[in-house]
Amino acid sequence: MRTILKVDSLVKKFGGLTAVSNVSLQLKEDELVALIGPNGAGKTTVFNLLTGVISQTSGTIRFREKEDLISLNNKKAYQIASLGCARTFQNIRLFKNMTVLDNVLVAMTNQYKEGFLKSIFRFPSFYRTEDEILKKARDLLAIFDLDKDMYKLASNLPYGIQRRLEIVRGLAMQPKILFLDEPAAGMNPEETADLTRLIRKIQKQFHITVLLIEHDMSLVMNLAERIYVLDQGKMLAEGTPSEIQQNKAVIKAYLGEEG
Numbered sequence: 001m002r003t004i005l006k007v008d009s010l011v012k013k014f015g016g017l018t019a020v021s022n023v024s025l026q027l028k029e030d031e032l033v034a035l036i037g038p039n040g041a042g043k044t045t046v047f048n049l050l051t052g053v054i055s056q057t058s059g060t061i062r063f064r065e066k067e068d069l070i071s072l073n074n075k076k077a078y079q080i081a082s083l084g085c086a087r088t089f090q091n092i093r094l095f096k097n098m099t100v101l102d103n104v105l106v107a108m109t110n111q112y113k114e115g116f117l118k119s120i121f122r123f124p125s126f127y128r129t130e131d132e133i134l135k136k137a138r139d140l141l142a143i144f145d146l147d148k149d150m151y152k153l154a155s156n157l158p159y160g161i162q163r164r165l166e167i168v169r170g171l172a173m174q175p176k177i178l179f180l181d182e183p184a185a186g187m188n189p190e191e192t193a194d195l196t197r198l199i200r201k202i203q204k205q206f207h208i209t210v211l212l213i214e215h216d217m218s219l220v221m222n223l224a225e226r227i228y229v230l231d232q233g234k235m236l237a238e239g240t241p242s243e244i245q246q247n248k249a250v251i252k253a254y255l256g257e258e259g
């Protein structure tokens, strides 16, 4: 598989604090990778850098566009999103006063930029496109078992379902990479197990690369093909789940002592 994202020597300083120090990583097409590490390790900062929410102090981020790896340095969040990088946030960011369906439709509008005249005069193709968008949104909601809640306000959904809707919104952008920031945060074990199955399913079905930050180790170890471990802003280890589970430096970083 080809490399889809290549990060080299990324550094982010906040004043005197180096939150991300010389971090390099690579994602391949169709890979499901986890980024883990103790609190304050710099995981969310890395996500914010990769998705253009903040810019790096130094280092390079490159993303595959057809045959080339193009630089994402200095690109704005919306430009990175439109290239095919979608994300969810640690704290849910839905449009709470919109329906479940509308939340998904808004995320889809980027793909369907109807011409001005077409939308003013409502040519038949305008309605065809509208029907097509609606069908896609419904199909996506059905995969996540959210079609029955389509007309409910997002704010009226239970917490675990809101998190699921966030992922649907990310997918609605038809991304090449989906960044999930703590998708299981606040979920009970049953909801987490459901989510694990769902993430695996969508990754296979949509052929996308997934990078996820997660504290729930059952989810990480069950789901990730590969894991990167950050500690105090530095990349401490990289490997398969079983390699990471046995890595002495990782165990020390988590437990604060050997073995």
Ligand SMILES: Nc1ncnc2c1ncn2[C@@H]1O[C@H](COP(=O)(O)OP(=O)(O)OP(=O)(O)O)[C@@H](O)[C@H]1O
Residues within 6 Å of the ligand: 014, 017, 019, 037, 038, 039, 040, 041, 042, 043, 044, 045, 046
């Ligand atoms: N905007 C900011 N200004 C100053 N310091 C920041 C900023 N954002 C993050 N930091 C600091 O950078 C370090 C890394 O934070 P970050 O949120 O990336 O860690 P994390 O691994 O995501 O932690 P957690 O697992 O608790 O969410 C922390 O010391 C944090 O206080």
